[in-house]
Amino acid sequence: MDWDDLKFAFAVARHGSLSAAARVLGTTQPTVSRRLDGLERRIGVKLFERGASGLSPTPLCAALVDGLQRMEDGALAVERRIAARDTGLQGPISVTSLDWLGDGVIAPIAARFGALHPLVAVELLVEPRVFNLSRREADIAFRFGPFQQEDLVERKVAEIGYGLYAAPAYLDRHGDPDFAAGCAGHAVVTMYEFAGRPVQSVWLQATAPAARVILRSSGLGSQLAAAETGAAMAALPRLLGDGRAALRRIDTPLPCPTQPVRMGVHADLRDVPRIRAFIDFAVAMLKTRAAELNPA
Known part of the structure; x- marks a missing residue:
């Protein structure tokens, strides 16, 4: 039994349905259902009751949730440590923003950074939902509101x-x-x-x-x-x-x-060279555009 199997059960227990778990895990509902069925067959125990209203955790599954949460926290910490290794200015960066801020302000900055650093693959996610930086759903976020997640470094940038x-x-x-x-x-x-x-x-x-x-x-x-x-x-x-x-x-x-624009990054990633370089570049670009963003 490994974490790759258990995380499917944990996602269903935490989010309440196969479709919601699939969205969080970045996969499809049939895949989640198949992985869950396979796990239950291997351990010989039902983790969820299937009913007309959907899935509900069995008492055993409910008792495992705290332990699964600790396993996920540990796995995410390991992922962040690996992502934080010194790889220089190469590798992926995922940036999230929303609405016109992402399209009109962050996108030109990300494109210019990508042009300057061809070994860095910048992905810009402009969506209304709030990405969880602690779960590595994105590396850097630009928002108007405050950040609620733990272990994040945030600053006002514009x-x-x-x-x-x-x-x-x-x-x-x-x-x-x-x-x-x-x-x-x-x-x-x-x-x-x-x-x-x-x-x-x-x-x-x-x-x-x-x-x-x-x-x-x-x-x-x-x-x-x-x-x-x-x-x-x-x-x-x-x-x-x-x-x-x-x-x-x-x-x-x-x-x-x-309205202040805030930037957030997980504390484990802020000194990764490519992340640090993007942050410094974005802050400098926003300073040069200050007169456009907030004219007198």
Whole structure:
């Protein structure tokens, strides 16, 4: 019995279904089912009860979870130590970010780094989910929110400035917003509530409390598109909004907000030469773009 077998059972027990375990393990549901069945046959004991509602751990399986957690922690620690060996500027780097930050800011930085170091394979994962750096789902992450995982090193690497934007056609129809009246008679698009309360949404609510919200979206790309079509006003990063000919930035009585960008890396990996080189390069590039990210 080895960890490669047991990790399938542990993933099912922890995530509650074959499909969820498959997503975490980076494989398919039939593969997880096959590996689980094979493990149960070899040990001669059922680890899960199969029912109409899915899989539920047997008492034996539930009693093994703590031990399996320690085994996974140990295996991950070994993987990080191996990954942290001094291999010079070669090998893979996985970087994660989200939404427009990944596409518009981190992607050019990663591409330039890859061009300078042809033996380093940079992978950029731009997805809404939060990758777990402790589990080696990614090496480096760029986020707006704080990092919750243990054993991570994080630092603020940039500030993103925002502004209020609308299309000229929208302003021709509705006129300039009256901020003293809370922008009554105007429409806005903003963040969907599950995304939390980012600074631009809080600021937009305070700036235009009487405006009607016509769309809530989880991504800024859709808000940008809605504003460009003339449907509503939107609070957008100035890096995106200022360069759009179809948008006009509106002067507001409340100072426009800024949002810090944080970078995180596992403590075991921060001194790996290729990781260290990417971090230093990214920080230097972000400093040179500071005026674009947070203009006066």
